[in-house]
Amino acid sequence: MSRTITYREAVVEALADAMEEDERVFLFGEDVAEAGGPFKLSDGLLDRFGPKRVRDTPISEQAIIGTAIGASLSGLRPVAEIMFADFAGVCFDGIVNELAKYRYMTGGQVDVPATIRLGNGAGAGFAAQHSQSVENWFLNVPGLKIAVPGTPADAYGLLRAAIRDPDPVLVFEHKHLFNHKGEVADTAEVVELGRAEVVRAGDDVTLVATQLMRHRAVEAAELLAGEGVSVEVIDPRTLVPLDVETIGASLDRTNRLVIAQECTHDGSWGASLVSRLMADRFEMFDAPPLLVGGDETPIPYAGPLEDLWVPSAERIADGVRRTLAF
Amino acid sequence: MSKTASSTAAAAVPLEEQLDWQRAMLEIRFFEEECHRMFARGLVRGSTHLAAGQEAVNVGACRALRVTDTMACTYRGHAAVLAKGAPLDRSFGEILGKAEGLCRGKGGSMHLTDMSVNAIGSFAIIGAHLPIVLGTAYAEQYRGTDGVSLCFFGDGSTNIGAFHESLNMAAIWKLPVVFLCENNLYGEFSPIAHTTPVEELVVRADSYGMPGVRIDGMDIGVVHATVSEAVARARAGEGPTFIEAMTYRYKGHSRADPGAYRPEGELERWLERDPLILHERTLLAAGVEQATLDEMRATAERTVADALERAMSWADPAPETRLEDVYA
Numbered sequence: 252m253s254r255t256i257t258y259r260e261a262v263v264e265a266l267a268d269a270m271e272e273d274e275r276v277f278l279f280g281e282d283v284a285e286a287g288g289p290f291k292l293s294d295g296l297l298d299r300f301g302p303k304r305v306r307d308t309p310i311s312e313q314a315i316i317g318t319a320i321g322a323s324l325s326g327l328r329p330v331a332e333i334m335f336a337d338f339a340g341v342c343f344d345g346i347v348n349e350l351a352k353y354r355y356m357t358g359g360q361v362d363v364p365a366t367i368r369l370g371n372g373a374g375a376g377f378a379a380q381h382s383q384s385v386e387n388w389f390l391n392v393p394g395l396k397i398a399v400p401g402t403p404a405d406a407y408g409l410l411r412a413a414i415r416d417p418d419p420v421l422v423f424e425h426k427h428l429f430n431h432k433g434e435v436a437d438t439a440e441v442v443e444l445g446r447a448e449v450v451r452a453g454d455d456v457t458l459v460a461t462q463l464m465r466h467r468a469v470e471a472a473e474l475l476a477g478e479g480v481s482v483e484v485i486d487p488r489t490l491v492p493l494d495v496e497t498i499g500a501s502l503d504r505t506n507r508l509v510i511a512q513e514c515t516h517d518g519s520w521g522a523s524l525v526s527r528l529m530a531d532r533f534e535m536f537d538a539p540p541l542l543v544g545g546d547e548t549p550i551p552y553a554g555p556l557e558d559l560w561v562p563s564a565e566r567i568a569d570g571v572r573r574t575l576a577f
Numbered sequence: 578m579s580k581t582a583s584s585t586a587a588a589a590v591p592l593e594e595q596l597d598w599q600r601a602m603l604e605i606r607f608f609e610e611e612c613h614r615m616f617a618r619g620l621v622r623g624s625t626h627l628a629a630g631q632e633a634v635n636v637g638a639c640r641a642l643r644v645t646d647t648m649a650c651t652y653r654g655h656a657a658v659l660a661k662g663a664p665l666d667r668s669f670g671e672i673l674g675k676a677e678g679l680c681r682g683k684g685g686s687m688h689l690t691d692m693s694v695n696a697i698g699s700f701a702i703i704g705a706h707l708p709i710v711l712g713t714a715y716a717e718q719y720r721g722t723d724g725v726s727l728c729f730f731g732d733g734s735t736n737i738g739a740f741h742e743s744l745n746m747a748a749i750w751k752l753p754v755v756f757l758c759e760n761n762l763y764g765e766f767s768p769i770a771h772t773t774p775v776e777e778l779v780v781r782a783d784s785y786g787m788p789g790v791r792i793d794g795m796d797i798g799v800v801h802a803t804v805s806e807a808v809a810r811a812r813a814g815e816g817p818t819f820i821e822a823m824t825y826r827y828k829g830h831s832r833a834d835p836g837a838y839r840p841e842g843e844l845e846r847w848l849e850r851d852p853l854i855l856h857e858r859t860l861l862a863a864g865v866e867q868a869t870l871d872e873m874r875a876t877a878e879r880t881v882a883d884a885l886e887r888a889m890s891w892a893d894p895a896p897e898t899r900l901e902d903v904y905a
Contacts, residue, residue, distance in 0.1 A: 277719065303719060309749060311742035317708020318715055318746075321726075324697055325647075325716030348702050349709065358681030359902035360692040394903050417905035 261403035279306040280332030316345030336369035336385035351394030374427035379549035408442025445492035453483035470564035538577035603877035628656035633852030637800025652687035654699030662694035665884035707743035714752035733764030753811035782819035794822030
């Protein structure tokens with residue numbers, strides 16, 4: 252049996268279940284406790300678990316990340332919230348120089364089971380400093396796992412897996428999906444890190460997308476179905492580890508690859524994926540791989556401009572058509 | 578807590594323990610001298626930052642802790658990590674990049690870490706570890722234990738943002754932390770007066786509503802007494818303390834720096850107040866024989882030389898180990 256819940260409700264439920272399951276788990280960040288979270292992602296948790304386990308912090312991202320590192324070294328399972336993922340810039344050192352490298356630089360003396368949740372993505376008019384797809388900033392930093400849930404089931408399942416994981420995991424929660432509804436099992440399930448989901452099966456093109464783009468990719472696939480084109484949509488769900496096998500196996504059948512991403516080309520997950528697949532499966536491509544992404548600019552504020560920056564279903568569909576026409 | 582502390586505090590500590598302080602300081606001094614020679618011989622990669630001159634701060638403070646308490650320090654951290662109880666040979670081994678080094682050769686001089694004695698790390702990004710001890714301290718509070726986190730940092734760290742965030746949050750959460758500033762008067766190559774608008778860093782404690790005290794960091798008795806008091810406050814749930822220990826590094830900032838920017842006579846003046854000499858005087862006054870102290874010095878020198886010899890004999894890390902330890 253299943254039920255329909257929002258992405259937001261899935262996050263709250265995952266946090267609550269994780270805290271029920273393991274008394275070492277605690278949540279902290281700016282306004283997560285008394286206010287129930289700036290996006291209401293921890294609504295009701297203070298009442299249920301008390302101020303020791305659901306805790307407000309000052310506006311101090313460096314202190315938040317440091318606390319996550321220190322507490323995880325000490326055997327707790329901290330879940331830190333960075334309100335807007337863009338604020339990772341303020342605590343970049345803590346994430347990339349300390350959290351990511353702690354285990355390695357100490358020769359494996361410690362595990363660092365910290366979960367960092369970050370509000371990600373564009374589409375709601377937050378302008379250039381509150382809309383980025385920040386997961387891309389961390390792709391070049393070995394030591395961090397990166398989850399990018401796009402549905403309520405994945406928001407629940409990946410967050411649970413992240414909290415249980417013995418390593419640091421960055422979980423990017425997409426702001427434009429918080430009200431998105433989806434099916435979850437009556438007892439929602441943990442989703443293993445590193446397993447892509449084939450969202451829609453198809454034969455002509457492999458279309459890879461995460462988060463908001465996953466939904467627009469499905470819309471594009473529906474549009475194209477009306478034109479007699481069969482699109483396979485795959486959501487990697489985690490970028491590290493990345494399930495290259497599932498995507499590669501699809502490409503081996505379709506021989507065409509399109510990636511829809513909510514970011515610019517250089518240094519992006521899509522560009523990395525193209526590089527890997529081209530290197531390993533060059534002979535499988537019948538057409539050049541295509542990235543549909545944002546313009547090479549910061550994200551604009553005005554609605555019509557942001558709508559042009561963030562790939563639409565139509566723009567993604569057009570990318571697929573061009574790939575097929577090659 | 579008073580703004581200054583005087584010696585005589587050491588009188589309350591058993592003589593045997595005070596003798597052990599001297600032994601520990603001697604070993605650290607010989608360790609740092611060996612490191613200096615190792616660099617000169619090209620045995621060490623990258624850079625290194627010696628703590629010779631600052632031993633009383635590191636040993637005096639760490640001896641006020643339990644093994645189960647946490648200690649974090651800076652990239653000038655050999656002395657602090659040894660003072661917390663890391664073995665001499667594996668510390669040398671790490672600096673030499675050996676497989677049996679504390680961190681299996683993956684950290685080096687700037688990142689000595691020994692979790693077995695809760696020396697949780699030496700941090701080479703200025704101020705980066707101050708936020709991290711918030712977490713180790715909160716873990717103690719979370720579990721309802723009375724453990725304490727001691728955080729060493731330099732005067733330069735008090736000008737970086739993480740310092741502010743950390744002292745603020747530690748105070749708000751009443752965390753069991755001792756923030757111990759090793760004020761050696763220079764941030765890298767710059768005298769503190771060129772970078773900092775207040776003469777006494779301890780005044781910054783007031784901004785966070787936490788007690789602050791400025792002490793003579795060359796007198797190990799003073800350091801031990803002051804840190805003990807701060808540790809007792811922390812254990813009792815009364816929150817963090819800021820200690821500014823006035824000290825001096827005898828060498829330059831790093832191996833590349835001869836310290837030529839220091840005014841003439843400054844080093845010599847500090848050498849007269851060398852922590853080993855000061856404490857030796859205290860021990861003699863307490864009735865310890867000069868011969869005992871001489872023998873202790875000779876033993877320490879030999880112990881350190883033996884540890885280095887062992888470390889030099891160890892193998893380099895196996896190539897495949899470079900791929901290990903990224904994820905659990």
